[in-house]
Amino acid sequence: MTEDCIFCRIVEGEIPARVVYEDEETLAFLDANPLAPGHTLVIPKHHYGTLGETPTEPGEMVFSAVHYLTPLIEDAVDADATTVAINNGEAAGQEVPHLHVHIVPRFDGDGGGPIHAITGDSPDLSEDELDEIADRITPN
Numbered sequence: 001m002t003e004d005c006i007f008c009r010i011v012e013g014e015i016p017a018r019v020v021y022e023d024e025e026t027l028a029f030l031d032a033n034p035l036a037p038g039h040t041l042v043i044p045k046h047h048y049g050t051l052g053e054t055p056t057e058p059g060e061m062v063f064s065a066v067h068y069l070t071p072l073i074e075d076a077v078d079a080d081a082t083t084v085a086i087n088n089g090e091a092a093g094q095e096v097p098h099l100h101v102h103i104v105p106r107f108d109g110d111g112g113g114p115i116h117a118i119t120g121d122s123p124d125l126s127e128d129e130l131d132e133i134a135d136r137i138t139p140n
């Protein structure tokens, strides 16, 4: 537990939350400032900052919980779809420095955008640059 982390304090029961799911490694609760009814956060119980800082097993457990919960959340609020996303690091807009997956219910005509709306101008990358990036990402 990290003392000054809000989500660690929720895990410890020191701050109340509307918990909707819990297992050994993960906790899911309603976002306190929901972007839509049913907006849920899924977190590892242990404090990890970003995906890159999260070991394999808790990372897999978080995604397993997301997979399990997403259709339940859609049903609960009669959503047409969901946006599932992580602000993975400060530059991406992460404000609470404890890994969390947002599950945001979406509704036809809700006025929200797709994930493509999150950045400014798209980069103009050549075929060579795309090849090089793909090579760098691909594990050896």
Ligand code: 5GP
Pocket (backbone or CB within 6 Å): 006, 015, 017, 018, 029, 030, 031, 032, 033, 034, 041, 086, 087, 093, 094, 095, 096, 097
């Ligand atoms: P971030 O910008 O870090 O990806 O999102 C943090 C989210 O945590 C926000 O959507 C915010 O509403 C939510 N949040 C912040 N503090 C609390 C809290 O004390 N309780 C709950 N349930 N959600 C919180």
Ligand code: ZN
Pocket (backbone or CB within 6 Å): 001, 002, 005, 006, 007, 008, 009, 046, 047, 048, 097, 098
């Ligand atoms: Zn924490």
